[in-house]
Amino acid sequence: MSRLNRTDRPYDLVLFGATGFVGTLTAEYLAAHAPKELRWAVAGRDERKLERLRERLAGGADVGVLRADVDEPASLRALAEHARVVATTVGPYVLHGEELVAACADAGTDYLDLTGEPEFVDLMYVRHDARARETGARLVHACGFDSVPHDLGAYFTVLQLPPDVPLTVDGYVTADAAFSGGTLASALNQIARGRPMRAAARERYRHEPRLMGRRVTAPAGPPRFVGELGAWALPLPTVDPQIVRRSARALDRYGPDFRYRHHAAVRHLPVALGGVAALGAVAAAAQVPPARRWLSDRLKPGDGPSAEKRARSWFRVRFVGEGGGRRVFTEVAGGDPGYDETAKMFAEAALSLVFDDLPPTAGQVTTAQAMGDALIGRLRAAGITFRVAASR
Numbered sequence: 001m002s003r004l005n006r007t008d009r010p011y012d013l014v015l016f017g018a019t020g021f022v023g024t025l026t027a028e029y030l031a032a033h034a035p036k037e038l039r040w041a042v043a044g045r046d047e048r049k050l051e052r053l054r055e056r057l058a059g060g061a062d063v064g065v066l067r068a069d070v071d072e073p074a075s076l077r078a079l080a081e082h083a084r085v086v087a088t089t090v091g092p093y094v095l096h097g098e099e100l101v102a103a104c105a106d107a108g109t110d111y112l113d114l115t116g117e118p119e120f121v122d123l124m125y126v127r128h129d130a131r132a133r134e135t136g137a138r139l140v141h142a143c144g145f146d147s148v149p150h151d152l153g154a155y156f157t158v159l160q161l162p163p164d165v166p167l168t169v170d171g172y173v174t175a176d177a178a179f180s181g182g183t184l185a186s187a188l189n190q191i192a193r194g195r196p197m198r199a200a201a202r203e204r205y206r207h208e209p210r211l212m213g214r215r216v217t218a219p220a221g222p223p224r225f226v227g228e229l230g231a232w233a234l235p236l237p238t239v240d241p242q243i244v245r246r247s248a249r250a251l252d253r254y255g256p257d258f259r260y261r262h263h264a265a266v267r268h269l270p271v272a273l274g275g276v277a278a279l280g281a282v283a284a285a286a287q288v289p290p291a292r293r294w295l296s297d298r299l300k301p302g303d304g305p306s307a308e309k310r311a312r313s314w315f316r317v318r319f320v321g322e323g324g325g326r327r328v329f330t331e332v333a334g335g336d337p338g339y340d341e342t343a344k345m346f347a348e349a350a351l352s353l354v355f356d357d358l359p360p361t362a363g364q365v366t367t368a369q370a371m372g373d374a375l376i377g378r379l380r381a382a383g384i385t386f387r388v389a390a391s392r
Helices: 022-032 047-056 075-081 099-108 118-135 149-160 181-192 196-208 240-250 267-284 289-296 307-312 341-353 372-381
Strands: 009-017 038-046 063-067 085-088 109-113 137-140 167-174 215-217 222-228 231-235 255-265 314-321 326-334 361-366 386-392
Touching: 009 063, 009 341, 022 038, 022 047, 022 341, 038 047, 038 099, 047 063, 047 167, 047 386, 063 075, 075 085, 075 099, 085 099, 085 167, 085 341, 099 109, 099 118, 099 137, 099 372, 109 386, 118 137, 118 196, 137 149, 137 222, 149 167, 149 240, 149 255, 149 314, 149 326, 149 341, 167 231, 167 240, 240 255, 341 372, 372 386
Parallel strands: 009 038, 009 085, 038 063, 085 109, 109 137, 137 361, 167 255, 215 255
Antiparallel strands: 167 314, 222 231, 231 255, 314 326, 326 386
């Protein structure tokens, strides 16, 4: 199905899960920053909440309301058929996300989410990539802090290096932020699903075409002290390096031999050791259902940090890229990573799919692959920094 055949759909963009914590922030961002010609709607299972949200969004002018429920597949199919682009905040995605992915793949509707769940991304590739390629749908996962700054930051760094030579990029994440109940629930669910996550990765490997004539890797690497940063680098077990690796597989600009490593940057060794110990304790507790429920109850889905706390939050991702005799230091930085900036990244990614002249892609794609330069431009205009800090 050509994308030109979708212009008769009632909406350019539908935001599903709009009354949740991040959903509301995204809706507010769209109401404040989207072009006037955008035809968009908010969607979810509670029409009264949606109506109240619409009224708060500048009096509800030109914002539609659609009822849809993850437990009602027919409603998700109708949702997909009403939109050119569907953006969903409804997670944990491995539990609640597949029906909407399937509906969008069948309808030729572009799809975005905020997942940081590797298992979900791998399963959606195995089950729905081929159908999306047939219909022209772009399935874009991890469109928030997971993994936009890291995926686009690595891409931006590669562009500063010579083409057609082996390249290495290391990313170092520093942040000061709180998280919401929904984020906590997704993280605990992901940690508890180690075995199915590994099984999904193996299944994807069996389905993915082999890379011919090029090599792309994303090893964890050991903890180490990085003198140039004055910080300890700890491998981060997130979805981000997998997303960067898939961008590198898809785009020849990453060179014939590309390696990416992803780290948390921590200045003080006791803090680093304490963080590793705390992560291990949470991972162990997440394997025990009563302990996992207790942890999840500390923050309920829908709860999140206050506006005051978010205003004090920030993130910075520094990248060190090398290749062809050149060494470059770049940085992606912004405010509150988990919520305010995630809503901004998510909304701008959706607007990019609606309005920008993008490379022809379909199936499961990354932000760098699908939107690349256009999305970097949008995020820069919206206040997120992409810069070259130094080079030699």
